[in-house]
Amino acid sequence: MQPDEIMSDPAKELRARDLSRELRCMVCQNQSIDDSEAPLARDLRILVRERIAAGDSDAQVIDFLVARYGEFVLLKPRLNSHTWLLWLLPPLALAGGGFALWTHNRRRAKAGTQDDASPVKLTADEEARLERLIAAEPAPDKPV
Amino acid sequence: MIAEAGHYALVLALGLALIQSTVPPLGARWRDAALMNVARSTAIAQLIFVAASFAALVTLHVTSDFSVVNVFENSHSMKPLIYKITGVWGNHEGSMLLWVSILALFGGLVAIFGNNLPLSLRAHVLAVQAWVASAFYLFILITSNPFLRIANPPIEGRDLNPVLQDIGLAVHPPMLYLGYVGFSISFSFAIAALIEGRIDAAWARWVRPWTLMAWIFLTLGIAMGSYWAYYELGWGGWWFWDPVENASLMPWLAGTALLHSLVVMEKRNALKVWTILLSILAFSLSLLGTFLVRSGVLTSVHAFATDPTRGVFILLILCIFIGGGLSLYAWRASALKQGGLFAPISREGALVLNNLFLTTACATVFVGTLYPLALEVITGDKISVGAPFFNLTFGPLFLPLMIAVPFGPLLAWKRGDLLGAAQRLIGAGVAALIVVAVVWAWTLGGSTFAPLAIGLAVFVIAGALSDLVERIGLFRVALGTAVQRARGLPRSSWGTIFAHAGVGVALIGIVCETTWNSEYIGSMKTGDVARIAGYELKLDGVSQRQGPNYREMVAQFSASLDDRLLDTMTPSKRAFTTRGSTTTEAALLTRGASQLYISLGDTAGDGAIAVRIYHKPLVLLIWFGPVLMAFGGMLSLSDRRLRVGAPKPARSLRGLQAAE
Numbered sequence: 001m002q003p004d005e006i007m008s009d010p011a012k013e014l015r016a017r018d019l020s021r022e023l024r025c026m027v028c029q030n031q032s033i034d035d036s037e038a039p040l041a042r043d044l045r046i047l048v049r050e051r052i053a054a055g056d057s058d059a060q061v062i063d064f065l066v067a068r069y070g071e072f073v074l075l076k077p078r079l080n081s082h083t084w085l086l087w088l089l090p091p092l093a094l095a096g097g098g099f100a101l102w103t104h105n106r107r108r109a110k111a112g113t114q115d116d117a118s119p120v121k122l123t124a125d126e127e128a129r130l131e132r133l134i135a136a137e138p139a140p141d142k143p144v
Numbered sequence: 145m146i147a148e149a150g151h152y153a154l155v156l157a158l159g160l161a162l163i164q165s166t167v168p169p170l171g172a173r174w175r176d177a178a179l180m181n182v183a184r185s186t187a188i189a190q191l192i193f194v195a196a197s198f199a200a201l202v203t204l205h206v207t208s209d210f211s212v213v214n215v216f217e218n219s220h221s222m223k224p225l226i227y228k229i230t231g232v233w234g235n236h237e238g239s240m241l242l243w244v245s246i247l248a249l250f251g252g253l254v255a256i257f258g259n260n261l262p263l264s265l266r267a268h269v270l271a272v273q274a275w276v277a278s279a280f281y282l283f284i285l286i287t288s289n290p291f292l293r294i295a296n297p298p299i300e301g302r303d304l305n306p307v308l309q310d311i312g313l314a315v316h317p318p319m320l321y322l323g324y325v326g327f328s329i330s331f332s333f334a335i336a337a338l339i340e341g342r343i344d345a346a347w348a349r350w351v352r353p354w355t356l357m358a359w360i361f362l363t364l365g366i367a368m369g370s371y372w373a374y375y376e377l378g379w380g381g382w383w384f385w386d387p388v389e390n391a392s393l394m395p396w397l398a399g400t401a402l403l404h405s406l407v408v409m410e411k412r413n414a415l416k417v418w419t420i421l422l423s424i425l426a427f428s429l430s431l432l433g434t435f436l437v438r439s440g441v442l443t444s445v446h447a448f449a450t451d452p453t454r455g456v457f458i459l460l461i462l463c464i465f466i467g468g469g470l471s472l473y474a475w476r477a478s479a480l481k482q483g484g485l486f487a488p489i490s491r492e493g494a495l496v497l498n499n500l501f502l503t504t505a506c507a508t509v510f511v512g513t514l515y516p517l518a519l520e521v522i523t524g525d526k527i528s529v530g531a532p533f534f535n536l537t538f539g540p541l542f543l544p545l546m547i548a549v550p551f552g553p554l555l556a557w558k559r560g561d562l563l564g565a566a567q568r569l570i571g572a573g574v575a576a577l578i579v580v581a582v583v584w585a586w587t588l589g590g591s592t593f594a595p596l597a598i599g600l601a602v603f604v605i606a607g608a609l610s611d612l613v614e615r616i617g618l619f620r621v622a623l624g625t626a627v628q629r630a631r632g633l634p635r636s637s638w639g640t641i642f643a644h645a646g647v648g649v650a651l652i653g654i655v656c657e658t659t660w661n662s663e664y665i666g667s668m669k670t671g672d673v674a675r676i677a678g679y680e681l682k683l684d685g686v687s688q689r690q691g692p693n694y695r696e697m698v699a700q701f702s703a704s705l706d707d708r709l710l711d712t713m714t715p716s717k718r719a720f721t722t723r724g725s726t727t728t729e730a731a732l733l734t735r736g737a738s739q740l741y742i743s744l745g746d747t748a749g750d751g752a753i754a755v756r757i758y759h760k761p762l763v764l765l766i767w768f769g770p771v772l773m774a775f776g777g778m779l780s781l782s783d784r785r786l787r788v789g790a791p792k793p794a795r796s797l798r799g800l801q802a803a804e
Contacts, residue, residue: 002745002754003667024528030386032530035379037745075530082525086515090508090537097500105488123342 001034002042007049016049019061023048024075032075147212150200151291154241157193157248158281160186164274168267169339180263183270184255190277191252198232198245201290205232211297214238214290220303220722222693230313231304236438236454237290239317243434244280246318246325250354251277254329261350268336269329276328279461287454303693303722312372319365320392324430326358327395330402331427334420335469338476343420348410351423353781355406359399360777366392367770378728378743380758382657382766385534390513391433397506398426401499408492412484412557415496417477422499424473428466429506435462441517490560494552501545508537546600546651549644550607554614568614572606587660594659597651604648608641635783643776650769653737656762663759667752677759679740680704681713686753694718696729699744699753703733710735715742737764 001020007013020034025041033041033048044065051061065073077083122130164186171179201214205228210216218235219228227234233242251273258266284290333351337343369392374382383389402422408415435441439455486492512529519525550572554565580599587595613619615637616629664676674681684700698716702709713731720726733740738761745754 001665001756003665006665022530022532024530030384030528030530035381070526072526072528075528076532076536077527077529082519082523083515083527086511086529086533087537089511090504090541093507094500094504094541097504101496101500108485 001045005042005045005049007053012049012052015058016045016052019048019052019058020045022062022075023065024073026069026073146200146203147209147291147293150197150204151289153193153197153200154281154285154291157190157197157244158278158285160190160193161274161278161281164190165271165278168271172264172267175264177263180267183267183274184258187248187251187255187270187273190274191248194245194248198241201238201241202229202232204291205229205238208301210299210301211293212290213292213294216294216298216301218304219301220693221300223304223309224692226311226314227304227309231308233317234304234308234313237284237288239321240280240284240288240438241290242318243321243325244277244284246321247273247277247280247328250326250329254332254354264340265333265336265347265350268339269332272332272335273328276332276465279464283454283457283461287457300722303720306694306718306720306723306725306727307376309693309720309727310372310376312368312376316365316369316372319361319368321365323358323360323362323365323399324392324395324433326354326361327399327423327427327430329354329358330423331469334423335472337420337480338472341476341479343416343480345410345413348406348419352403352406352410355399355402355423355426356777356781359396359403360774360781362392362396362399363770363774363777366396367767367774371767374763375730375732375741376727378730379756380661380730380741380743380760382763385512385531387513388433388437390509391429391436394429394506394509394513395426395433397502397509398422398429401502401506402426404495404498404502408495412486412492414484414486414492416480418499420477420480421473422503424466424469428462428469429510431462431465435459436513484558486557487559489555489562491552491555491557493560494548494555497548498545498552501541501548505538505541505545508541509534512537543597543600546604546647549604549647550610553608553611553640553644569603569607569610571613572603572610575606576600576603591659594655597655601648601651601655604651605645608645608648611637611644612641636780639776639778639780639783641776642779643773646769646772646774646776648769649765649772650767653762653765653767653769657760657766660761661758664755664757666755667748668755669750669752674755674757676740676757677761678705679710679759680707681740681742681757683753683755684712689716691718693722694720697744697747699742699755701731701742703740713740713742715744717744734764737762737768739763 007016017034021032023033023044025031025033025036025038025044027040028036028038031038031041033044048061048065051064056064062074071077077086079087164183167186168180168183171177171182204212204215205219206225208215208219208221208228210219214235214237218231218238223231231238233239251270254261254266254269254273258269261269330351333347333354337347366389369389370382373384374380402419405415405419405422409419435455435458439452439458441455484492512534516527516529519527550569551562551565554568555561576599579602580595583595583598584592612630612633615633616626618626621629662677664674666674668674668683670683670685672683674683681701681703684702686697686699689696689698696716696718698714701713701715703711703713711733713733715731716729718727718729728743730741730743738759741758741760743756745756747753
């Protein structure tokens, strides 16, 4: 972002900055046009300001840019048939996870406490080793 | 000669890894202790050979042997020594060698300190480590050999990417890899448990220190990388939701969830199946991260590797280990017995909630990172998923989690008392409300979200302190007794307190920086003054300077507050002749936890220089928080109970141990 791009009207400049943060610099790697120093990003920033100066609303500016450069220019994809999964997955994952936990909990509560009472069994080897260790243990009252 | 020796050492390491992959599991099958013990020797020998190979590459870089392609492409004889060393992993081949070196290091550590592990478990764990290691040795030897020679050696090298010529490269990748690769241990333990069909609380106790160690390094590595990006890239951002950053955040989220579920498993013998799954996922996400970064499949600021054959090879490794791990899980997990029951409102319940939110957050990052790739492959449509998407989806997931954080440690195991916990958090709640009111009044008419978020952060910090107060009985018993109790408090409890407080501290930094960041963008000539957030910055002059392998334009600013000179700041722009590229070196002035930040732009024809100045209030807390978290992790790690290779408990402690 360079000093000569700044608009004289602070309110419009603020709108331009907010819009710039949501637009991708298409020759850069994951940078918004607000962050990028690439010449193309500068052209886009100036274009955004021209549209705002011409009286476009934010939505109109975005529509204009999408018509020109495609959905790729938006860092926050719009909800449509291609992106609904992207947007819905986080809440669905949370709800699904919560639901799975709830049913799991209910099932286990119904199953009762029987498996709580049966801790992990030792293997035959370990049983034998335990026997040996206990046998080797001096009686607790004797001094070591 | 050195290059060939390094190459050969790597081939030998592959041979050892293949032996380690096959012999110990057979030994476990035939119950042959000698065969199982092979794993220990091969793991240590592997470490020695990989270390030799790595040392060879370092030597080649330090001595600027341009007859080796890797050195020629990434080094320069005039480069300062420190960057000659760090340049070893500032490129694809070298960083893969670092990756396997760390993998061998962890394998060696398990071999050396794993004496208290059951023999067959250790044999299986080390065998799984060797499977991973073999795959990556093959990858390096076949597609990314750092020891290849050039027929006609050039006199001078092409130099390292200037952005990477920074102390950050010395710390960030090794830390990150220690974290990434450290999760291979929990993965190996999980696979070993599935193979043996046996898992219990002791298993969790063995895995936890390794997971904790990996997590500490990953936390510090991510924080360090963020700070590096902040001062190096020159526009003052500290997190970009770049796919490469996401690649390290995903294992961190899964690893954080894993740490918490391991606690439940260790203490209550519950959540076994889930813990195994998380262990597999954490390392799978590390592998995915390696794939995303190393294959060049993403176009991102970090991408410095593009070669499809490598991508396909890593993708194959990825599919084998993730697919194999998950298949084994699907096949064997039902054999693992479910553990103790607990009510939804309990310490276990709180930790499950933590896991639910962390894994959902992880899934969100996963989808956001890979969706554009998948969509492009399937439909050919190109879309971008950037910071605005993640801020909108990730943020709302983290806020409820943070409300729950202070409650967890105050709830009892099995069946907790939510009302009781809430009563004990009244102090923290009141502190949070006061802070909300003060911040809101102070910034009247400003953001309404920021005071609430800061209040939440204060609640988390004060909640962690309430936990401490509760545990040592401060204000209830005599001060001396409380201090005594504080000393006697297990280190892992201190760890929890510090780590949770760190989360709150980081949130304060994030909110303050994003809400009250001020910015000045303008053209300045010598003598001009910029005013920002009460500070005055005068441009005293611009000069040229010659560095070891660059020329730089340095601007000198004097920063003053209320007509009192604070310090001079010297941002610069460096031009690296060999690569013909430039970097901006921002100047930082730290005032408490806040910073002034100056970064230079282009020079206009009339000698005026484009300047960006930021004032970032409390920005340092963003990184101080993770440091606190890592410190908490280290305290936990130093807890006697968890110490790696802890010596046998003293006899007098036996009664106490049994009671646990």
